[in-house]
Amino acid sequence: MDVKREKELREAEVAAEKNILRTSIEKFLNWGRVHSFWPNSFGLACCAIEMASTGGARYDLSRFGYEVFQASPRQADLMIVAGTLTRKMAPVARRIYDQMPEPKWAIAMGNCACSGGPFADSYAVVPGADSIIPIDVYIPGCPPRPEALIYGMLQLKQKIQNPSKVRLMKHGK
Amino acid sequence: MANEVLRARVGELAARVKGEVGESLGVLELTINSAEAIEALTGAKNFVDVPCDFLHDLAGMDLEDHLEVVYQLSSLRGPQRLRIIARVERDNPVLDSATCLWKGADFLEREAFDMFGLQFRGHPNLKRIYLWDDFEGYPMRKDYVIESHEQRAVMRVRKEGE
Numbered sequence: 001m002d003v004k005r006e007k008e009l010r011e012a013e014v015a016a017e018k019n020i021l022r023t024s025i026e027k028f029l030n031w032g033r034v035h036s037f038w039p040n041s042f043g044l045a046c047c048a049i050e051m052a053s054t055g056g057a058r059y060d061l062s063r064f065g066y067e068v069f070q071a072s073p074r075q076a077d078l079m080i081v082a083g084t085l086t087r088k089m090a091p092v093a094r095r096i097y098d099q100m101p102e103p104k105w106a107i108a109m110g111n112c113a114c115s116g117g118p119f120a121d122s123y124a125v126v127p128g129a130d131s132i133i134p135i136d137v138y139i140p141g142c143p144p145r146p147e148a149l150i151y152g153m154l155q156l157k158q159k160i161q162n163p164s165k166v167r168l169m170k171h172g173k
Numbered sequence: 174m175a176n177e178v179l180r181a182r183v184g185e186l187a188a189r190v191k192g193e194v195g196e197s198l199g200v201l202e203l204t205i206n207s208a209e210a211i212e213a214l215t216g217a218k219n220f221v222d223v224p225c226d227f228l229h230d231l232a233g234m235d236l237e238d239h240l241e242v243v244y245q246l247s248s249l250r251g252p253q254r255l256r257i258i259a260r261v262e263r264d265n266p267v268l269d270s271a272t273c274l275w276k277g278a279d280f281l282e283r284e285a286f287d288m289f290g291l292q293f294r295g296h297p298n299l300k301r302i303y304l305w306d307d308f309e310g311y312p313m314r315k316d317y318v319i320e321s322h323e324q325r326a327v328m329r330v331r332k333e334g335e
Contacts, residue, residue: 088305091331123312123319124304131326 033077033103034157040076041069042096045083047110047143054146066153073099078156080149081129084112084119090132097133105160107152108135111142118142179223179253186216202256207242207268210259214274217246217255224248225255228271231281233289235315239263240289244271261291270296288313305329 015022023031043051054061061067070076073096085093097106108129111117116127129135136159139152159166180194183201187194190213192205205213217225225246234241244257261268270293271278282293283302290311293299301308307329310317 087325087329088303090328094328095331120322121319123317123325125325126328127322127326132328 030160030163034160035065036068037066037078037105037153037156038068038070038076039066039078039080040073040096040100041071042079042093043082044085044089045110045112047082047113050143050146051080051082051109051149054149059146059150061150061153064150064153064157073097074101076100077104078153079104079106079133080109081106081113081133081135082109082143084117085126085129085132086124087126088124090126093129094132105136105156106133107137107139107149107156109139109149109152110144111140114138114140176223176253179220179225179255182220182223183217183255186213186220189216197256200254200256202258204258204260207259207261210242210244210257211269211271211274213257213259214244214246214271217257218274223251223253225253226250228275228278228281229254231271231278231285233285233291233313235289235313237315240266240291242268242285242291266290267292267294269294270299272296287311290314306332 012022041048041051043049053059055067055069066078073079077100079097079100081093097104106129108114112119112125113129113135116122116125119125120127126132137152137156139148141148144152180201183194183203186192187203190205190209192203192209192213195202195204203213203217219226225248227247227249229245229247230243231245232243234243240261240263242259242261244259246255246257247253259268266289268291270282272282272293273295279297280302282291282296283299285291286293286296286299287301287303288311300306304312312319
């Protein structure tokens with residue numbers, strides 16, 4: 001470890017004793033965001049039942065601080081596309097996403113939202129919600145278990161807390 | 174299996190509307206041409222003793238050389254069941270609406286129109302019920318060719334009031 005870094009750590013230690021913690025504002029805000037996602041309850045099909053179950057007492061999403069399922073997109077920062085996205089619904093889904101204030105994220109829950117699932121060849125189904133909405137985390141499964149949704153949301157948490165790492169992975173470096 | 178009284182009544186009706194009587198899955202079937210559909214349905218609704226006065230379901234079918242409309246009839250007052258099958262020309266799929274007999278046929282006929290392009294004459298509001306209004310083609314017909322993956326991934330523009 002270089003001398004400069006060691007000095008920084010020592011200063012941080014001294015500051016911590018005085019109940020002072022130094023960080024960047026972006027890191028601090030992200031720390032707050034990842035511990036209180038407000039998901040938009042956008043249940044489209046059977047995955048919505050698993051999503052509701054995740055919010056219920058047994059799986060208890062609220063222990064992570066994510067339990068505030070909002071009925072209005074204006075009070076939400078995470079869209080969980082839970083179910084089959086039909087072509088008739090697609091413009092509405094996009095509109096709801098556009099109404100959400102920044103910063104915002106989206107999760108594709110279930111095979112249908114990831115790629116169209118069993119309905120990929122149907123005349124009425126959008127083959128993957130990512131052609132309409134930018135998706136951050138894909139959760140496969142038909143439907144995914146509540147544990148899978150929780151794991152997906154924790155992956156999103158990792159992604160938001162480490163934006164530089166995600167950017168590097170995305171460009172294959 | 175089917176009720177003997179009902180069998181006799183269906184036989185009389187078949188002679189009147191030039192239909193054929195058959196039996197499938199324990200239910201009597203009356204196959205007719207679409208021109209006699211309303212006459213047959215009215216007759217079945219007013220059978221003495223065994224009225225088939227409840228329109229259980231209405232569905233379209235595509236048999237490649239012609240289309241069919243299947244009316245599933247039953248009653249709230251008895252065990253009798255009857256299936257009426259109306260043959261429709263494929264090139265000119267027009268037949269009379271059953272909304273004059275059953276108000277509930279409204280949505281069922283809209284669905285058949287949506288999926289098979291069957292034109293119900295006298296229907297109060299014949300437009301698509303599941304698919305969007307500018308959808309082209311009738312997807313449940315055997316000759317329907319589905320759009321490519323790329324075309325379906327393009328978002329359509331929502332219309333006001335949809």
